[in-house]
Structures are given as C-alpha cells and as structure tokens.
Amino acid sequence: MALKKSDLYSSLWAGADELRGGMDASQYKDYVLTLLFVKYVSDKAKADPDSLVEVPKGGSFDDLVALKGKPDIGEKINVAIRLLADANDLQGVINNADFDDPTKLGEGKAMQDRLTKLIGIFQDLDFSGSRAEGDDLLGDAYEYLMRHFATESGKSKGQFYTPAEVSRVMSQLIGITSSTPKSATVYDPTCGSGSLLLKVADAAPNGLSIYGQEKDNATWALARMNMILHGNETADIRMGDTLVDPKFRSGDTLDTFDFLVANPPFSVKSWTSGLEKEYGRFDGYVRPPEKNGDFAFLLHMIKSLKSTGKGAVILPHGVLFRGNTEATIRRELIKRSYIKGIIGLPANLFYGTGIPACIIVLDKENAQARTGIFMIDASKGFEKDGPKNRLRPRDMHKIVDVFTKQLEVERYSRMVPVSEIADPKNDYNLNIPRYIDSSEPEDIQDLHAHLQGGIPNRDLDALQPYWDAFPSLRASLFRPLRDGYSELDVDKYEVQAAIVGSSEYQAFSASTADAVAGWWVAHREVLESIASTTRPSELIADLGETLLDSFRARPLVDEYGVYEQLMSYWNDVMHDDVALIMSEGWDAAAKPRKTIENKERKLSEVPDLVVGAGRSATKYKMDLVPPALIVARYFSDERAKLDELNDAAEAATQSVDEYVEENAGEDGLLADAMDDDKISKALAVARLRKAKIEDSAGDEVTALTTLVSLYDAEAAAKRAAKEASAALDDATLKQYGKLTTAEVQSLIINEKWGATVARGATSEPSARTHELVSRIRELGERYDETLGALEAEVEALSAKVAEHLATMGVKS
Template sequence: MALKKSDLYTSLWKSCDELRGGMDASQYKDYILTLLFVKYVSDKAKSDPNSLIDVPEGGSFDDMLAAKGDKEIGDRINKIIAVLAEANDLQKVIDLADFNDEEKLGKGKEMQDRLSKLVTIFNDLDFRGSRAEGDDLLGDAYEYLMRHFATESGKSKGQFYTPAEVSRILAKVVGINADTTQDQTVYDPTCGSGSLLLKVAAEAPRGITIYGQEKDNATWALSKMNMILHDNEVADIRKGDTITSPQFTHNDQLRTFDFAVANPPFSVKSWSNGLDNEYGRFDGYVQPPEKNGDYAFLLHILKSLKSTGKAAVILPHGVLFRGNAEATIRTGLLKRGLIKGIIGLPANLFYGTGIPACIVVLDKENAQARTGVFMIDASKGFIKDGPKNRLRSQDIHKIVDIFNKQTEIERYSRMVLLTEIAEPKNDYNLNIPRYIDSSEPEDIQDLHAHLHGGIPDRDVDALAGYWDAFPSLRSTLFTPNRPGYSDLAVDVTSVQQTVLDSDEFKQFAAKVAAKVDRWFNTHRPDLEAITADTKPNTLIASLGEDLLSRFKPVPLLDEYDVYEQLMSYWHSVVHDDVFIVMSDGWTKAATPRKTIEDKERKLSEIPDLVVGSGRSAAKYKMDLIPPVLIVARYFADEQAKINELNVEFEEASRAVEEYVEEHAVDDGLLAEAMDEDKISKALCAARLKKAKAEKADRDEIKALEHIIKLYNAEIAAKKAVRDSQVELDLTTLKKYGDLTEEDIKQLVLDDKWRAIIVKRIGSEVNALTLELVARIQQLGERYAETVGALDGELERLEARVTNYLADMGVK
C-alpha cells in the first residue's frame, strides 16, 4: 500500500535530519540529494529501458544496499557513485560529496551506522511507478527536502533555492503557458539549484528548452542533478560568473532567449571584479555602481532577450528608487518602455534575506508603444510558515490574474502612466507607495456624534456591500436619528443574533452552500474517474478555476478567499488521497493497514483505530476513510448509544466527585478512609470492613456503603462504555472489508471531500457576519454616550464626593 506523500516526506526529513549530527544543513543536503539522485536513476533504469541515464553494474543503488553494515561503506559508496558518474559523464557533478569524510560523518562504527541507516531510508522510496504529474513523488520529495534545507541553512546559505510559490508567479507573468512550444527558450543567469527554471518548465506542458548558469560549484552540480531528476537531462546548465564570464555567447555577443527568469543575489558589492568585456550590456545606459550589482544583472538579462523577449526578475525594492547611476539606468529603461510591470512582494519570503523584494517584469515586444507601468502591491498577502512568510494559493492566483488582465483594484493595483512617473515630483522614481496607497482608510471619529449622539450615516453607508446583499437588514438594525445620523434599533449585544436570524442572511448562506454543491456535482464524475493516469495538477486546476469563476459575481465574498479554502484542503488532505487512489486503486486505498513502528528510525504512526489492549493490541491506519465516516454513515445508532452511556458515566463520576468533596474532609464521614488526602474504592472498602468490626458510628458505615455503591456504579458505567466502544470498533473494522467501490467513492467524495469543502466555504460566510457585527458593535459603543451625558454623570459623581467629604467634616 502507498503511504501518504505527506507522511513519507515528513519521515524522510525527520530521518535525514536525525542522522546529520552536527553537520550544517547546507553541507548535509549534498549527501542527501546525491543519494536521492542515485536511488531515482536506479529505479528508473529498472522500469525504463530507454532511460538517458545509464546505470552500469557496480554503479546502482542496489550496490549501495549491498554495502550496508560494511566497515568500508563510505569508501564503497564513493566508488559506486564514481562508476555511475563515469558512465554518464557526470564527474564533478554527482561525486562532490565525500561519503568517506570522517570529519563530517564520524569515524569507524559511527560512520558505518549513519550511512547504513541513510541507505535504508532511501530504500523505502520506490520511484519505478512514479507517474503522477510527470514524476510527482520524486519532484515533491525533492521540493520538500530543498525547502527544509534552505530553511535550516541560515541567512547566507539558503540562496540555492527560490520558493516554489514565487517561481510560479515569474513563469506565469512572462507568459509561459500551454501554448509555449518546445523550441522556445528560457534562461536563468543565476540559476542556483535550478528550482526556478523547473517551475517555469512545468508551466509549459509541451516542453521548453532550458538554459542556465551558476557560479557556485556545488550549487551548479545540484542544478545538473535536479534537471536529470526532473527528466530535463538535455537542459544546458553551465558553470561560471554570469557578469564577468557569461557562458552563452556567439561571435562575442550575448546569446538571446525568448524568456528569462532570475533571482540574482541582492546588491552584490563585488560584481565587477575581473570584468573586462561588457558585451554591450551597458550600451545606451551607464555602468551600474561598483558596489551594487542589481542593475548589472538586470541589464545583462535585458541584453539576453530576443527582440520580443520577456523577463521577470526578483530584485530588492532599492532598484525602484535609488539615485545616481541607478536612477539614470531606471529612467532610460522607462523612456524606452522596457519595464512592463512591478510587483511588490511580502517581506521575509526568501531564504537568503528577510528584506522585501519585488518582481520587475521586462518586455521588449512593442516596448516603444508602452505608455505605462502596471504596478501591484501584494505585500500584505501571505501566511506565516515557521520562521518565514509564504504565499498562499490565493495570493499567487490573484497576483497572476490581476497582472495578466491588467485589472485595477483600489489599494492593490493600478496602471501608472509614464507621464505621471515622469512628473517632477516623481522624477522616474518607481517606489510603489508613491502610486498605490495600500493602507486601510482612516477610521474617522465624528465629533458631532460624540456631542449629540447617533451613529454617522457615512459609517453605515461604508458597509454598503452588506446592505446590497441583505437589503432589509439595514432598516432592521438602524433607525433614523436626525439628518446624517442613525441609532441602533437593537441592543448592541443582540446585533450578532439579529444578523444570524435574518431571512436574507439565511438565504445567502443557503445559496452559497447550493453553489458549492452544484460546483462539486459538475466535477464529481472526474473525481470518481481517478485512476493511475490522472494528472492531479490538471484536476485541481480545473476544480479551482471553475470555483473562482462561480464565486466572482457573488457579493461580499472574495472569490480568492473561497479558492483558498479549496486549495488549502487540497494540499493538506485531498492531494494525499488522490495519490493513494492513483497508486492503489479505490478499494485497496480504503483498506486498513497496520501502523508503521520503526524503532531504528524512531518512527511511530498514530493509529486511527486500536482493537484489543496491551501488547496484543492491533493498531490500524485508515489513510483514505477515517473510522468516524464509517460510523457516521453505517453505525449512527450504535454511536448514539455510546454517547448516552458516556453521559451516564459522566453523571456517575460526578456523583462520586460530589460525595467525596462533601464527606472526605477533616471530621467528615469519609475522613477515616483517606490516606494522605487521597481516597479510593479500595481504601473505602478496607475502612468499611474495619468500621463494621469496630462497630463504628452508623452514619460513617452508611456513608462508606454509599460511596462504594457510587464507585461500583461508576465502574459499571465505564465498563459499559468500553465494551460498547470495543464492539463498535470491531464492527467498524469489519465494515471496511464489506465496502464496495461505490460505497468507498460515496464515503470519500460526499461524506469527506464535499462535506469538508462545503463547511470550509461556509466558514467564509460566517466570517462575514463576524466582521459586520464587530464593526456595528464598535460604532454602537463608540457613540453610545454623548459628551453631555458624560458631563452630567461627572457632575453627579462630584456632588456625591462633596457630600461624603461634608459628612466627614471636610469643607
């Protein structure tokens, strides 16, 4: 049975991280990713006789497995990798990590155990049947490891990885899509591990020709491996400094490409060291400042574009407003119409720096006719993810939609004419806040309302979206006070219930739920038809785009918030479910499996169902259908009975607790049964036996008999719950074996996926009411008491104080 991908990656990272000891993550990644590479190409060679990578005898992962436990395992792994490297001309690419390095991996037994365990971990990965989304298992495992290594590598060493979310934006805003042809070219002059280029390539299903250059030797090797891992063996990735030694030249000119994407190192101070040929990059401009290389990379990319070429480059915000030579270059670019757009991103997205960055979009096509720069301030759209911020699915989709459609949204995006940018007050400064004020409108206090009462109508009018959706709700909540002012018609504490009780709100919530149901029913046949050949990316794209379009005209609800509810559930649950169904089929995917207990790797799954107790307990994991769904659909009556028994048990426990609280005190009837302020049935029974023998006080004996009776009732109630639960667990486990494929699909599609998505989107509707209620309550409380009323109250209090003082003889 296929494990959930999320579980697989989590255990992979946990195992790897546990075995790295004191080694820095930026070094350790070279070992892990090399093993991942050897495992992948070995598996692929077994299933694909036409694989471009030759895996010779003595150069496979199986040979590594055979070295497990060997005292010379480090040296043997080095030799295995050397054989594989030589057979494929990959020397200095896959053999950079030294598996026999005692300083990094430990000496003797320590190295032997560490490497043996690592090989065992990778043996659990099977890439022979990896077919979802190209090579989905491999791609996602690699992505997962890279992200974690980048997070762990510290400020200066995380630059080998551009977050996948940002990479997708770059690919989409330069226009790479399903229409892109295989002979079109994309270039990244600072390609790092190649993750950005691969995300770009993923947007072109028919293929695209890849070129890249990377300065750092180890990162260049990583990029070469990455291309092979993602079936881009023919990608041309070269080594060297792009500015001083560009590798893609022809007749002493820079080679040009259809597209370029880049995340260059920010503000490099030594960019011009060794520069002896400008290749015409600065012609028509001035040379960038010696101690800041941002524009050197931008101009290099511009020169590397064909006459209709397009580029998206991640740069610090300083390029938008810094003066001197950079201002001169920026002005020249704007006057030539080469800057198509600027997208401001949230701070702390990238692994090498915490400062906010922007995407500069260049477009040579029809540049002279360009009359403006399209700007987006997307700095507020993100979610916290550990130490970094991360773009959500809704943030990515919104940026791409708004940019490609050039849609203007207040406080978010606008087309800024070049005439405005050229005005003396702006002087070709592109700082986004000059043109887009993304701050929330000021909440203005109304002095007249504070003096005379009433809520200003302008504040009520500002909630127009709600009144459009619920036309009669305004008149229910507010009554006229005087021209320009209204009063709350209900108590401020009753606002929420009034909104929830509104027929219009109920109808709105019902319409939203019905809309989700119609959307789901449209796509249900596609979900039912999931097979090994399904393309999950295509499936979720279809689901997501349709959901967005259906909710675009719905008032109040932001369609991107609705979309995010789908996408976050997809990433957290549904994608795993789809992967399991693709790998195993519906019936096998729904079959319970024993939990994984691996003491060597310190892995222990939390079971969904436990049958039996103690050492003989059988622990089961239900990856696709949680037991609660089986119980809800087939055994609701049995569960209701257990719920009743639980209530009885709680009542019995409460009776014990109350009686003990009343009588187990000093001089209480149960005082003699206590031992160090503790009491139990056994202590009470022992005391009762002794009390009867001693012919103790009759009330004490009756109290002891009563508490024992209560304890027995509690024990019996607890046993009834336990026995019923055991019976239900066994019945539930048996039911899994009786499920037909249609039963399974109904449980997964309707009881699980549909139900959760309806609930999650419903939460967006509930959030709307909370925002409305909070604002109305704020306004009601703000103007509830006038200054005059407060003055009157102050006078009354002063008079009372004066009277108190007079009574005490103080004048």
C-alpha cells in the first residue's frame, strides 16, 4: 500500500511528540530527524545499489530494529549510526544526538522502552520510492516535522527554519527561468536547515549548484541531512560564522554567485565579536552599527553577488526606515539601484520572532538603468495557523504574479520612482506606508442623509464592480430621492432575493459554472493519464495557472480566491489521491483495504465501511473511491429505501419517547414501571405481568400493553433499517470488485475531484454577492430613520409618559 502524506505526517508527529516527554523540542528534533534519515538512506540503498549513500553492515535501520527491547539499545544505536557516518564522511552530521543519554531519554527500562517505541514509529514506513518523478514524500515529511519542531522550540531556538510558503515566494522572485543551467550557483550565507536553498533549487527545472554556510553546529547538521534527503547530496554546506569567517572566499576576496537567498538572524547585537577582516563588504559604504547586524548581512550578500546576480533577503522592517548610520547605507544602496523591489510581509510569520519583516529583492544586472523600486504591501494576506500566521496559496501567488509582472494594484503595489524616494520629504526612507496606502477607505457617515433620509450616491458608486457585473441591478434596487441621494426600491430584507432572482445574476452564475466546467474538461485527458511518471508539482501548477487565466478577465470574482479553493482541496485530498494512483495505478488504488492499527505510530484508522458485526466484523478503508460515490452512482434506490427505513425507525423511537413522557408523571399510568425516570421494554414487560395480576382490565395494563407494542414496533423498524444498511454495505463492497478503469476514472475525476473543485470555485461569486447584500442592508438601516422622525418618535413617547403620570396623579 502506498503511504499517504496525510497519514505519514500526522502519525510521525503524534508518535514522536508523545515520546518526547519533557525534552525541549529543539533537542528532540535531532533524535527524530536522525532516525528518519537512517530509515530513508537504508530504504534507498535497498532499492538502488548505486545509491550515493553507502549503508555499511551494522549501520542500517534494520540493525536498529534488531536492537528493540535490548537493555543496551541506546549504546548500540550510537554505534550503528557512527558506522553509517564513518562510511559516508558524515561525522558530526548524523551522530550528534546521543541515544544513550539518560538525562534526556530516561534511565534503564525507561530509555529502553522509549527508544524501542521510537524505532517502531519508523519501522513500517517504506521510502524506497520517495522521490518518484518529482514528488518528494520524505523531504516533505522532514519539512513538516521541522515546522512543528520550530513551532514548539520557542523564540530563541526556532530560527533554524524558514516557513516553506515564504521560501517558495522568494524562489520565484529572483529570476530563475527554464533555461537556467544546473551550473548556475545559489548561495545562502545563513542557511539554517537549508529549506530556502532547496526551494530555489526546486524552482529551477535543471537544478542548481548549491552553496551555504551555517553558524550553529546542530543546524548545520540538519542542513546536510536535508540536502541528502532532497536528492542534493553534492550541495556544499559549510560551518562557521559568515560575517567573521566567510568560508566561500579566495584569500580576502569573497566568492560571488548567480543567485542568493537568505533569512539572516534579525538585528544581531554581537555581529562584530571576533571580526578581524571586512573582506571588502563595506567598501563605498559606512560600517554598519555595532549593535545591529542587519546591514552587515545585507552588504555581505550584495558583495557575494556577481555583476548580474539576483537575490532575495528577509530582513526586519526597521532596515527600511531606521536613521543615522543605517540611513547613510540605505541612501547609497538606493543610489546604486541594487534594490529592485520590497515586499512587506504579515507580522508573526517567522519562528523566533513575531515582528513584521520584508523581502528585499536585489538585482545587480542593469542596475544603473533602474529608475524605481517596485513595492508591495502584502501585510494583510495571511491565515492563522496555531500560534503563527501563514501565507495562503492565494497570497503567495498574488505576490509572485504582481511582482514578476510589475502590476500596479490599488492599495497593494506600485512602482515608486527613485526621484520620489529621494525627495527631501522622504529622504531615502523606504517605509512602505509612505508610498502605498493599504488602509480601507473610510466609511463616511453622511449628516444630510441622517437628517433628511436617503442613501448617498457616493456609497452606491463605491459598489461599481457589482454594477459592472450586473448592469441593470442598481436601477432595479434603488430609485432617485433627491440630488446626490437614492432610496431602496425594495424592502431591505428582500434585497438578497431581488439580486439572486435577477436574470443578470442567474446568467453570471451560470457562466461562472460553465467557465469552471470548461476548464476542468480541458484537463480531463491529462488527469486520466496520471501514472507513475506524472509529476504532481507540474500537474497542479498547470491546473492552477489555467484556472487563474480562466477567471482573470471575469468581473467581480477574485481569481486568487478561486485559485485558493483549488489549492486547498489539492493539499487536503487531491495530492494524496494522485500519489496513490501514481504508486498503485487506478485499479489497485480503488480497491478496498483493511484498516491499519499501529499503536507505535499512533495510527488508528477510522473505517469507511464495516461488514459483519462484533468480532467477526471486517473494517475497510477506501483511500481513493469513498463508498458514498459508489452508493450514489449504483445504489441510489437502495439508499433512498434505507433513508425511509431510518426515518421510520426514528419516528418509532419518537413515538416511544412521546408516549412515555405523556404517561410517566408522578400520577401517570406508567409511574410504577419507572426506574430513575427511565423505563425500558424489560421494565415495562415485568410491570405488565404484575399489573395483569393486580387488575387485568385496568388502565395501567392498557398503557403498558401499548408501550410494549410501541417498543416492538421500534425494534422491528430498527432491525429493518439495520438489515438494509448491512445489505447496502455488502453490495457496495462487492461493487468495488466490478469497477472498470473507466468507471474508476469517471468516479474520481468527475464526481470526486471535479464536483468538489466546481463547488469551491463557484462559491466565490456567492460570497461576493453576500458582501453586496450585507452592504446594501447596512446602508439601508443606517439611513432608515431620519433625525426628524426620531425626534417625532421621542416627542410622542414623552407625551405618552406624561399622560400616564397624570393618570397616576403625578404632576410633571
């Protein structure tokens, strides 16, 4: 069975996290990721005799499995991993975690049990085909664990990982094209665990030559492992402090690279500690302030770029506007035109800090011809993800689209001329709000409308995108009241019905559905041809881009919102489905399988179908084709009949409950049969026997006889429903064995994927319509009552109060 990403990720994290105990996540990750690495290279060596990583005798994951339950398991794990490290020159990379440390793993039996269970988490996984045609299951699992460990590691220890979403955006901003050769170089001087470098390499169709440096020994080891896990065994990752001892240099001259990406530690206060040489980094600039290393890193990066080099760097917003020495450096950078663009990001994206940051895009090529800096304020586009914020697919794609196409979008982006930046009123300050006002327009209260009634036309004019989509709708909803003001021509509670019922809205909704259907049909052949050679990343990229193209020219609908619907479904369901089909083929992937129960991996699957009852019941999981699809297509009549039987069973239960409630009071006919305000059939039957002896013709006998018959009817109804449900489940299970390949493809492409994507895409126009309805109702209610009408109402109420007081003899 192919391993589903969702199952792998959740089970790995759940199992590993449970075994962590009180150990800090920043330390525990070394144990988990080391075992993941050993498992991966062991599986690859089994599948590929020419694997670049040699797995020696005694140093494989199978050797670790043989240690499960042994008293000296910790010591022997260290020995096995050291053998693997020695065979591949990975000393200090994979053998940093001490598996025989009682202070972290417990003593004696506690350590033995914990390590035995930890090995068991990985034991049943199979990574032999992990990088099948561009789909990196293992590498993504590594990234998933890294993100969770970063989240758990706290502010001071979570800086080893740059969020994947930010990494993907940066990789697409630096100008890599389909013709970029593998010999082109990419450099990250503060590479952490290497995630940024890998995302850039993935963005290059031919790959890139990777170079990186990392100061922290444990994080450097993570980066080395990460490169191997992602198939970049030849990446040159070196250890050391980039500012004090840059490893990529010839003598005192820094090496230069084609591309650069970096997420350096923010505002380092001790960057000059141990610094003896500047390596020409500050030539032509002033030396950065001793208590803040942001510009020291930035100038190192600029010096490390070739004359045509391009880069993207994450820095805190302060570099855009701080004064004194930093203002002097910033002025010189702007004059040299090295800064191509600046993207303001949401706050709380990064592990280790909650402050907002920006991406500074560098480009030395034709710098002197550059007359402006392209700015984007992307600070409002994100979603909450636990304690952090996270860029959504729509946010990422919009940033990349707008930047690469240099699109000016109101309240979002613009090309800012250097002359404007250099103007004395700005004085080379790059703070984005100076140049882009991203705030929403103020919702102005109209005093004349409050006094005299009516809705200001300027508020209606602000809804022009809706009137463009529905040209006659405004005239049908509003009528002129006086110059500059209109009033609703329908009741404010009828606005939604008026909009949805209009012919223009119906046509718009239908054309949206047609656009989605046409786009999906155009890809049907590609979807049917999914096989082991499919590249999932290319498949979803093609689906996403063509969907965006289908909606770019359509009024009212945000194409990135539609794109988000597709990407959310891809990430949640469709990607797992595609991976399954790639691994097993359409027919095998559609077959039911028995559920997995693996306590060590914390993986206990909820069955999709249960056939039989009790201990003889068999539980099935349908990974690709849910039973509901089979039932809907082949057993709709049986489903309808079952629904009727279930309704009848519910009605029978309700009849019992109602009858008991009517007769179970303190003086009720069923009072003597009650037990703690409850009465079962057994209690009713037992009391009926006694009641017949006491008074065979009494009302209690009649009531109990009726109740027993209602219980009998309920039992019969439930039995009929249960038998019909079991028959339907059995028929459904058998139907899987009859499915042809064409039927499987139709069920998945049309009724599972297609229907879901279509619902998501067409929900966007509905959401925008809801916004229009809400706004019109808000305006209608705001100016519904004029000041004069309110004063008249107050006056009438005051007169009524005075009248009541007079009646009571109270003089006002």
